[in-house]
Amino acid sequence: KQEVTQIPAALSVPEGENLVLNCSFTDSAIYNLQWFRQDPGKGLTSLLLIQSSQREQTSGRLNASLDKSSGRSTLYIAASQPGDSATYLCAVNTGNQFYFGTGTSLTVIP
Amino acid sequence: DGGITQSPKYLFRKEGQNVTLSCEQNLNHDAMYWYRQDPGQGLRLIYYSQIVNDFQKGDIAEGYSVSREKKESFPLTVTSAQKNPTAFYLCASSTLTGINTEAFFGQGTRLTVV
Secondary structure (H helix, E strand, O other): OOOEEEEOOEEEEEOOOOEEEEEEEOOOOOOEEEEEEEOOOOOEEEEEEEEOOOOEEEEOOEEEEEEHHHOEEEEEEOOOOHHHOEEEEEEEEOOOOEEEOOOEEEEEEO | OOOEEEEOOEEEEOOOOOEEEEEEEOOOOOEEEEEEEOOOOOEEEEEEEEEOOEEEEOOOOOOEEEOOOEOOEOOEEEOOOOOOOOEEEEEEEEOOOOOOOOOEEOOOEEEEEO
């Protein structure tokens, strides 16, 4: 069964710092990988989707990479802002299901 | 606006009661999902449906039931058989599987047993 792990579970950084969130998965047979943002008490908002054949995707200050063969993805956030504070989750699509990591809780300190 | 609407946002259940959580989407998606989220845990799949009048159990289906009578709607009933129902419930939808299949989520329903 696919297992998705996110490290670290929590991260606190000063405003303006660049940071990297990590996601690993055990089965490389995936269609794509998505990164989400979740604010407290809210649903998940999709940030980026990387197809299995792609190496990276960019949206504004966010850049996500995918190394399918090694089962790893990273989300790079440039010039972090207090508004980036949230929980970030990754999910892999294996066909008829999505498998989610437990998330990284990010706090950006002004 | 296209999206997924979950209602209610907050729900309180007495012991022994069944309650139904609503999920409606206007994205014309074939697939719909219900997840449960507990503190410190990832999302766990309860049920999913890829076509009207058909649905499949996920990892934690015991104590829950669903129906898919319309493409737009996928209500979840939390029955009295679910021993620990207090959690945050999330509904999602997507197109059928492909490299561009993307999951979209509602805003969630927080269920509390009183």
